[in-house]
Amino acid sequence: MKKTVAIALASASVSLGACATMQPGEPATEAAGTLVEKELAVPGFADFLAIDGDTVWTTNDGRVEQWGVDGKLASTVMPRPCGTMAVASGSLWVANCPDADLYRIDLDTAEVQTIIATGIANPKGETNVVSGDGSIWVPSAAEGAVARIDPATNEVIATVPVDPGTFYLAYGLGALWAVSSDAQSLQRIDPATNRVTGKVALGRQPGFLAAGEGAVWVQEQGDGTVARVDPATMAVTGRVPVGETLIYGDIDVGGGSVWLRTTEDQVFAVIDPDTLEVTSRLGEPAGSGAIRYTPAGIWTSAHDNQTLSWWSKPD
Secondary structure, eight states: OEEEEEEEOSSOOOOOSOOTTOOTTOOOOOSEEEEEEEEEEOOSOOOOEEEETTEEEEEETTEEEEEETTEEEEEEEOSOEEEEEEEETTEEEEEETTTTEEEEEETTTOOEEEEEOOOOSOTTSOOBOEEETTEEEEEEETTTEEEEEETTTTEEEEEEEOOTTEEEEEEETTEEEEEETTTTEEEEEETTTTEEEEEEEOOSSEEEEEEETTEEEEEETTTTEEEEEOTTTOOEEEEEEOOSOOOSOEEEEETTEEEEEOSSSSSEEEEOTTTOOEEEEESOOOOSOOEEEETTEEEEEETTTTEEEEEEOOO
């Protein structure tokens, strides 16, 4: 199923590929364009996403699945995958909520390579597993801890004390970034010392975040805003009003823009990182889900509709 959605690109630095004169990450120059949504039926509860080349992995009921634009490619059974996944060291790294452990799955064979006892801070599943500085990072205890795993040994090599209720992570701009919804804080973690080196207060119910395009971007879910934080000074340098709420949705960065999966008003919104303007709102509301940017297009999930969507420029 394909849907053509008109969008304004006047001031957005957006690169969605499929254009021979543009390179990945190069700003779009046309005043207006279209994205074509290709909708894939995915039975179950397709939710969190991780990019693997020109394919995407999604969590689902009792399994993780690999999808391409033409359909499902692989499936791996596990008790209950939860939260954002990481692709690194030839593997997919997935939190498993019931047993509070981390699954390592081979990207080529889709077979489980090992299971690591890390602890999972939020058994409800709103959490992140991320990669960075040669390690895998997992929020591992609700009391306030992040586990660092060495993919060469599959062992926890450090535990970083953080604010209680730290469930959300992102890696970028030379640091690990951690959000506590309970403490309403963003924490900067230095991977060289495994210590928190900065902190800033956030708005109501902060959640998912992304690091890139010159800043750290945090959903303030209860306020319906996205906060822009300077990575050096740890100061909030602006806020983008998007809607009444962002519970729960998702966020990503790339191609000169911030990509925000929303739960009301539209499927996702595009934010200019310099002007803090919402430059585009795409799709009809589809409940909660995830979003991931690639230079060729955008992946979104809508678990309430049992779909994945691939958004790209028309051929």
